[in-house]
Amino acid sequence: MVSKPKFTAQQEQIARIAKAISHPARVYILEKLNGLNSCCTSGEMIGDIPIARSTLSQHLKELKYAGLIQGEIDPPSIKYCINRNNWEIAKIILNSFLK
DSSP: OOOOOOOOHHHHHHHHHHHHTSSHHHHHHHHHHHHHTSOEEHHHHHTTSSSOHHHHHHHHHHHHHTTSEEEEEETTEEEEEEOHHHHHHHHHHHHHHTO
16 A cells, blocks of 8 residues: 655645635734734724624634634633744745745
8 A cells, every 4th residue: 555645744734824824814913913013902803894793703723723823821811922933933934835
């Protein structure tokens, strides 16, 4: 039986990043958080974006899974911000891939 080659870690990482930025709401969230250079809550974002709060939560979850954002728990809410380390890595990886 011939085994199929596996995807590389970099290919999987590119796919995770691409999935994370594949929706305009996620692009909006990333632009907003990157422009703020600080953190904000989902409640502070919901007034500016044409989606339901539950949908916003799902988008934040995807961005967090991809490692592009992080959440700081500040009861009773969570403040989201860009994960600067992973943001720089994503830029390098995508730049290399898109050459």
